[in-house]
Amino acid sequence: MDKRLYDIVEYIMNIADPDDLEVIRAAFEKRMSDKRSAPVLGLNPAKLAALSTDSINVQLEDSKKFVSKMASDFAANIIRQNAPELNEEQVQELLADFMPESAGGGRRQPQTQTKGMGSSLPPGMIIQMVQQFVEYSEGAMSAGEQVQLEEEVPGWKDRYWHSFPGQVQKLISLYLNGDIDKQRFEAHVYEVLGL
Numbered sequence: 001m002d003k004r005l006y007d008i009v010e011y012i013m014n015i016a017d018p019d020d021l022e023v024i025r026a027a028f029e030k031r032m033s034d035k036r037s038a039p040v041l042g043l044n045p046a047k048l049a050a051l052s053t054d055s056i057n058v059q060l061e062d063s064k065k066f067v068s069k070m071a072s073d074f075a076a077n078i079i080r081q082n083a084p085e086l087n088e089e090q091v092q093e094l095l096a097d098f099m100p101e102s103a104g105g106g107r108r109q110p111q112t113q114t115k116g117m118g119s120s121l122p123p124g125m126i127i128q129m130v131q132q133f134v135e136y137s138e139g140a141m142s143a144g145e146q147v148q149l150e151e152e153v154p155g156w157k158d159r160y161w162h163s164f165p166g167q168v169q170k171l172i173s174l175y176l177n178g179d180i181d182k183q184r185f186e187a188h189v190y191e192v193l194g195l
Contacts, residue, residue: 121163123193129160130168130189137176167192 012024072095079091086094121129132149135141136157149156161169168189175185 123195126164126168126193127189127195130164130172133157133160133164134172134175137172165192 012021016024076091076095079086079094083091083094132141132145136146153159164172171180171185171188171192174180175182180188
C-alpha cells in the first residue's frame, strides 16, 4: 500500500474531527462527480452516441442503396433476357414502371423531396410534421422551436410541404384559409394517411 494512502486513511480514521470529515466528504463527492461527467476515452458520452447513430444511419442508407441497386440490376437483366429486341432506353422505361424508386428507375421523386423525406415517410411522422407546419403557419410555434427545427432540418417549411401527399397539402390549405374547421381537418388528414 502506498504510504500516502496509508497516511490519508490513518488521518480519516483516527485524527480528523467532524468538521475535517465534512470537508473530506465534500471533496470526495466532488471528485466522484467530476469523474462521472468526464469524457470517456476523450469523447463526451452524448457525442459518442450521436457519432454512433450517424454511423449506423450511413450504413443503413448504404445498405438500402445497395439492395435497391441489386434488385434494379436483377430486374433489368430479366427484362433484357425476355425481351432482347428492346433497346436500353425501353428497358429503363419498363424498369421505371415496375420499380419507380429503384436506383435504375427513371421516375424519381421531385428534387424538393430530400433524403429522408417523401411519400415513404411513416404516417405518424407525417402527422407530427403537419402539426408543426400548422402551428408555425398559425403563429403558435415558439421562436425556440422554430430555431431548433431550422437547425435540425434547414429549410424545413419547404421540405415539409413538398413531402406531404397532395391531399394533405390541400387539407392544410383549406384549414389555414378557414374553409374547414380543425376537427374536420384532423379527421380528414388521419383518413388520408390511413390512420
